[in-house]
Amino acid sequence: MSSSIENFVKTIYSFYKLEARDTKPGSIANALGISNAAATDMARKLSEKNLVEYQKYQPLKLTQKGERLALQVIRKHRLWETFLYRTFNMSLLEIHHEAELLEHSTSDKMVDILWNYLDKPDFDPHGDPIPNVYGSFDFEQGSVVLFKTEENVDYRIIRLVSNDEEFYNFCCDNKIEIDSKIKVVKQYSKNKLTEILIDGRQIIIPKEFSNNIYVKKINQ
Numbered sequence: 001m002s003s004s005i006e007n008f009v010k011t012i013y014s015f016y017k018l019e020a021r022d023t024k025p026g027s028i029a030n031a032l033g034i035s036n037a038a039a040t041d042m043a044r045k046l047s048e049k050n051l052v053e054y055q056k057y058q059p060l061k062l063t064q065k066g067e068r069l070a071l072q073v074i075r076k077h078r079l080w081e082t083f084l085y086r087t088f089n090m091s092l093l094e095i096h097h098e099a100e101l102l103e104h105s106t107s108d109k110m111v112d113i114l115w116n117y118l119d120k121p122d123f124d125p126h127g128d129p130i131p132n133v134y135g136s137f138d139f140e141q142g143s144v145v146l147f148k149t150e151e152n153v154d155y156r157i158i159r160l161v162s163n164d165e166e167f168y169n170f171c172c173d174n175k176i177e178i179d180s181k182i183k184v185v186k187q188y189s190k191n192k193l194t195e196i197l198i199d200g201r202q203i204i205i206p207k208e209f210s211n212n213i214y215v216k217k218i219n220q
Contacts, residue, residue: 003104006073007032008042009051012060013070023059071135076103078124078131079114085125086118092126092160093168127159127178127214142217146194146210149184156181159214167209174203181218 011031015021029039043060046052051066062070080099084090090098106114112133115121122137123129129137143158157180160171171177176198185195185202192207205213 001069004042005046005051006069006104008039008046009062009066009070010073010077012052012062013067013074016059016061023061024057025060028060068135071131072108073103075131075133075135076106076111078128079111079118079121080106081124081126082118082121082130083114091168091172093163093165095125096163125178126161127157128161143214144216146184146196146205146213146215147187147192147207149187149194149215151184151186154181154183154218155215156218157213158216160212161214162212164212167212170209171213174201175199176203176213182215 008028011028012023015023015027015031021027025039025043026036028043029036032039034042043052043054046066047054050063051069053061053063077099080102081095084095084098085092115130115133121130131137146155149155157176157178160168160176160178162168180198183197185197187194194205194207194210196203196205
């Protein structure tokens with residue numbers, strides 16, 4: 001499959017299954033940086049290949065075949081992220097950009113070699129689950145975005161998800177990392193700010209960043 005097809009089905013899967021976002025062609029077009037007409041044309045073509053269910057003006061859905069393809073691409077992407085992070089100590093943003101390129105040129109044989117070499121990891125460095133060879137994976141149950149957490153409760157950070165360089169710079173500067181333990185001190189709902197305590201330091205986080213940080217109650 002071409003990289004454009006793989007990116008198209010991966011985006012539909014991510015929006016529908018992982019982010020609960022609208023999957024109409026216009027939304028997919030915006031995410032991929034293509035025109036609405038191009039997205040609609042692609043959806044029609046992939047419908048003929050039995051990868052996408054397309055109906056005019058309706059959200060796009062993947063067929064079983066399309067979902068399998070999306071999971072294969074996601075598996076390759078997250079394994080490459082894991083390899084680059086562990087091997088070259090690259091940043092969370094850098095590994096995402098490089099994995100976007102590598103995922104399309106990796107054979108199934110190579111990805112199995114990579115998976116075994118990395119000792120069969122369940123999660124990538126962002127905290128996202130890595131699909132196994134059968135396309136199944138498990139999310140950590142009970143996760144919530146930081147902006148929606150309760151005050152005076154201890155949490156553990158389990159996912160950092162963003163394509164924004166400033167977000168990752170903020171996390172790096174403040175040592176906000178996967179498995180970091182934090183206490184939510186206060187939610188400033190009117191101003192959309194979250195105050196946390198981490199390693200004895202108090203930090204104020206805007207909603208634009210706290211919505212990219214997934215946490216889980218400690219001892220949950």
